Amino acid sequence: MTNKARAGRIAAHGVMIALSFLAIFPVYWMIQTSFRAENEIFSGGWFPTAPTLKNYADVLAAMPMLRILGNTAVMAGATTLAQVATGLLAAWALVRWRFPGGALARSLIALSWLVPFQVVMIPNYVLASKLGLLDTVAGLVIPNAAAAFSVLVLYNAMRGFPREVVEAARMDGAGDFRILAEVVLPNLRAPLASVSILCFISAWNEYFWPLLLIRRMENSVVQIGLQFFMTQEGNDWGPLMAAATLASLPILALYLVLQRQVVDSFMKSGIR
Amino acid sequence: MTDATITGAHVAPRSVPRLRLAAAEPWLYLAPALLVVAVWTYVPLLQAFELSFYQWNMLPRSTPRFVGLDNYRNLLSLPDMRQAVVNTVLYTVGLLPLSVGIPLAVALLTGGLSGRLRNLYRALIFVPMIVAPIVAAILWRWLLNEDHGLVNAWLAGLGLGKIGFLSDPDVALWTLVWITGWKLIGFSTLLFAAADSAISPSYVEAARMDGASPWQIVRDIRLPLMSPTILLITMMTILFGAQWSFVYINALTGGGPLRSTTNVYHVMWEYGFKTMAAGWSTAAGMLVFVVFGLIAIGCLALMKRFAVYDE
Numbered sequence: 001m002t003n004k005a006r007a008g009r010i011a012a013h014g015v016m017i018a019l020s021f022l023a024i025f026p027v028y029w030m031i032q033t034s035f036r037a038e039n040e041i042f043s044g045g046w047f048p049t050a051p052t053l054k055n056y057a058d059v060l061a062a063m064p065m066l067r068i069l070g071n072t073a074v075m076a077g078a079t080t081l082a083q084v085a086t087g088l089l090a091a092w093a094l095v096r097w098r099f100p101g102g103a104l105a106r107s108l109i110a111l112s113w114l115v116p117f118q119v120v121m122i123p124n125y126v127l128a129s130k131l132g133l134l135d136t137v138a139g140l141v142i143p144n145a146a147a148a149f150s151v152l153v154l155y156n157a158m159r160g161f162p163r164e165v166v167e168a169a170r171m172d173g174a175g176d177f178r179i180l181a182e183v184v185l186p187n188l189r190a191p192l193a194s195v196s197i198l199c200f201i202s203a204w205n206e207y208f209w210p211l212l213l214i215r216r217m218e219n220s221v222v223q224i225g226l227q228f229f230m231t232q233e234g235n236d237w238g239p240l241m242a243a244a245t246l247a248s249l250p251i252l253a254l255y256l257v258l259q260r261q262v263v264d265s266f267m268k269s270g271i272r
Numbered sequence: 273m274t275d276a277t278i279t280g281a282h283v284a285p286r287s288v289p290r291l292r293l294a295a296a297e298p299w300l301y302l303a304p305a306l307l308v309v310a311v312w313t314y315v316p317l318l319q320a321f322e323l324s325f326y327q328w329n330m331l332p333r334s335t336p337r338f339v340g341l342d343n344y345r346n347l348l349s350l351p352d353m354r355q356a357v358v359n360t361v362l363y364t365v366g367l368l369p370l371s372v373g374i375p376l377a378v379a380l381l382t383g384g385l386s387g388r389l390r391n392l393y394r395a396l397i398f399v400p401m402i403v404a405p406i407v408a409a410i411l412w413r414w415l416l417n418e419d420h421g422l423v424n425a426w427l428a429g430l431g432l433g434k435i436g437f438l439s440d441p442d443v444a445l446w447t448l449v450w451i452t453g454w455k456l457i458g459f460s461t462l463l464f465a466a467a468d469s470a471i472s473p474s475y476v477e478a479a480r481m482d483g484a485s486p487w488q489i490v491r492d493i494r495l496p497l498m499s500p501t502i503l504l505i506t507m508m509t510i511l512f513g514a515q516w517s518f519v520y521i522n523a524l525t526g527g528g529p530l531r532s533t534t535n536v537y538h539v540m541w542e543y544g545f546k547t548m549a550a551g552w553s554t555a556a557g558m559l560v561f562v563v564f565g566l567i568a569i570g571c572l573a574l575m576k577r578f579a580v581y582d583e
Contacts, residue, residue, distance in 0.1 A: 012382040013389070019378060020396035023458045027399060029422065030411040042420045086305040093301035105302050112309040114568060115317055116515055118540045119557035122323065122330070122550050123316035129332075146308035176297070205404040207519050212545070223406045227523060230410060237414055244410045251402050263398050267463060 027248075034241040041237050055242035062239065063229055064218050065246055071137055072221040073250070076203035078141045083199045084192065087150030092180045094151075095158040096166075106155075113148045117208055125212050135215045143209065149269055150195045157191035158184060194265035197258065204251055222247040317561075324555035329548045336550075343555035352531070352539060353556070360514045360535040363449055367513040370453025371460050372506050376498075379464035380490055394465075397458030405455070405519040412451045413438070413524060441532035444525055448533055451524075452517040460505055467501035468494060496580040503579055507571040511564060536560050 033041065035051040059065055094106055117124075124143060133139030161184055169183045185192075207223045214220045217228055229243050255262050324343055328336035347353050385393075400408065415422050416437035424434050437447040471494060479489050495502075518537045521527055527534035527542065534542075536556065544553035 009384065012385050015378055016382055016385065016390075016393040016397075019458060019461065020393050022454070023397045023400050026408075026411050026415055026454070027403065029415060030407075033414065044425065086308065089301040090305035093298040096301075097298040099295065099298050102298065105306060108314070109305055109309055112313045114511075114565070115313050116537070116557075116561065116564070118515070118518070118537045119554075119561045120313060120316035120320055121541075122544050122554055123319035124312060126330070127311075127316070143308070143312040146305040148309075151305055201402055205402075207405055211522070223404055226404075226406050226410065230406075230413075230523070235417075237417075237420075240410060241414065244407045248403060248407050251404070255399070255402055259395050262402065263394065263462065266398070266401060266459065267466060 030241050030248075031245050033237060034245045036238055038238060055238040056246070058236075058239040059229075059243045059246065062233070063225060063243070065225070065243065067218060068220055068222055068225040069246070069250070071219065072204060072223075075137050075140045075221055076200050078137075079144050079203040080196050080199045082141060082145035083147050083150045084195055086146040087154045087195060088180070088185070090146070090151045091154035091158050092176075092184070094155055095161075096176060096180075106151075109146075109151050110148050121208075121212060124209075128213060134213055135219050136213075137219070137221075139213050140206075140210055140221065144203065144206075147199065150199060153191055153195050153268065154188065157188055161187065193261055194268055197254075197262055198265045198269055201251055201254070201262070320554040320557055323550055324558050326551050328550040330544075330550045331548075339551065343551045344559070347552060347555055347559070352534075353536075355531055356534050356536045356539040359445060359533065360537075362445060363452070363517050363535055364510055364513045366446060366449035367453055367456075367509050367517075368506065370449070371456045371509045371513070372502065375457055375460035375505075376464050376502065378461045379468050380494065383465065383468050383494075394462060397461060399458070400455045401459040403455065405516075406523055408451055408455055409520050409523040412447075412454070416447060438524055439529055441530045444529060445533045448517050448520045448524065451520050452513070455516075463501055463505060464498065467498045471497045500575070500579040500581065503571075503575045507568075507575065510571065511568055 032046075032048055034055050035053070036048040037050055037052045037054065040048060040050070090105075090109065094102060128134060128139050128143075131139075133142065165183060166179055169179045174182070205223065206221075210221050210224045211227070214224045217225065220228065226243055226247055230240060233240055323336065325338060325340060326336035327339045327343070328334065382393075403411075416424070418424060418434060418436050418439060421437075423437070427433070427435065435443060438444050475493050475497075476489055479493055484492070514535050515537055517535065518541070521533055521535065521538045522541065525533045527538050537560070540553045540556045540560070543549045543556060
């Protein structure tokens with residue numbers, strides 16, 4: 001019996017080690033290739049024998065990578081702020097008041113993620129070009145300024161908020177906006193963190209809308225920058241891996257610091 | 273109920289204008305979010321529906337021409353579309369073992385693990401989920417490269433021939449399925465593990481006392497109580513699997529070789545922004561939207577019927 005249990009534990013560790021290897025090895029292989037000298041790219045081995053930064057220098061010379069990373073940070077940061085703000089306001093309206101049309105408004109927001117982007121891309125593109133949003137960072141942010149996910153998560157978090165506290169604040173003569181900002185908001189740290197993390201990472205990794213909107217390398221965000229770079233330098237593996245590593249670095253750093261919160265916020269969102 | 277007490281409507285409004293203001297207040301808070309989903313999702317959905325009856329090349333100077341149901345008729349008779357539909361099914365079916373089958377088996381097998389190593393495994397297997405899709409595309413393109421890639425080098429080491437992972441029409445679609453699935457395996461394992469560890473240990477203990485074998489416990493207790501999560505992830509894969517693979521199709525194969533990797537979403541993209549046929553693209557979009565909408569309704573009904581919940 002104990003032997004059987006031990007065999008089970010060893011099998012479980014074996015499976016987890018295999019899965020971990022499968023998850024992490026491709027990323028490791030990208031990073032180690034990015035440090036290899038040109039004549040060493042195609043030779044085997046687990047480590048580069050003479051690590052070099054030349055590939056990184058090549059990337060920085062070939063494309064305005066720092067500017068692109070800056071664009072992406074601004075885009076992801078602004079999208080996150082906007083989604084949190086619109087999410088907070090909408091969730092507060094739905095929790096604070098009961099009013100005709102409230103349930104309808106909630107379902108309209110909640111169901112919006114069922115519409116595939118490819119179905120609405122042409123009208124969206126036409127509208128963005130009419131508004132002069134092509135090739136701009138603002139154009140990347142505005143259509144994503146509200147998201148079903150942030151409204152719903154904050155809605156659920158606010159519903160659990162003790163109403164005695166809200167009532168007490170009202171007795172003290174606080175207006176609805178002040179109650180939201182000064183009483184409710186400071187108690188929403190965990191859900192706010194999880195909404196912000198998920199939103200920042202999805203905005204950073206967003207591909208399709210920038211693909212439609214962005215025309216020039218200097219206005220692009222990293223995902224599209226990488227795509228341009230891949231089309232131009234197709235099989236220049238060293239620099240290509242260096243560019244991909246640079247593009248992933250901020251998110252991997254975030255994960256290193258906030259590992260548990262990142263995993264939790266993705267688990268809460270379900271699979272999307 | 274609970275909301276009613278937070279609601280402050282019991283303060284009698286002094287005058288009619290004040291009442292109007294009070295009625296408008298929630299809408300002021302809702303306005304930003306509603307405006308964004310209306311302007312960028314629902315109005316475009318209606319516009320796409322309208323456009324699907326027109327012929328238009330999307331140039332600002334040209335005017336759309338009404339063609340009735342022609343776009344739909346043409347789409348349904350094109351071999352292009354048939355191939356894309358078949359491939360969409362293949363993507364979805366191919367993804368299920370990676371997003372549901374393997375993760376479920378792993379979660380069931382490793383449920384007993386605990387301690388520091390378990391946390392390390394969790395941290396590592398989640399990583400692909402936060403890797404940007406285009407980065408995933410680039411690194412797998414390198415690993416699976418036909419001439420210099422590591423995987424083909426390993427295959428050669430085993431005495432096997434080279435595989436054209438992205439250039440062989442019989443293989444390319446499955447390569448893209450694999451890359452899409454690689455991002456999901458670990459995450460889905462974590463979701464199943466969470467569902468499994470939420471099962472009350474007393475059920476398992478009671479069954480063991482009654483002499484149930486580990487397999488009987490899996491079949492009669494753990495699987496049924498995990499069914500809401502299993503059904504949810506299955507539904508998500510069916511509804512979104514083909515959308516998730518779009519990035520890899522566009523970045524790695526462009527739908528080729530010989531159109532073997534295209535799917536309905538990629539076809540819509542090609543009609544819209546390569547051949548500039550807005551009518552065809554939106555007509556395909558409407559068909560896809562309706563079909564997936566019906567599938568979503570069906571899935572939700574199935575979930576209600578078959579999911580087992582602990583009181």
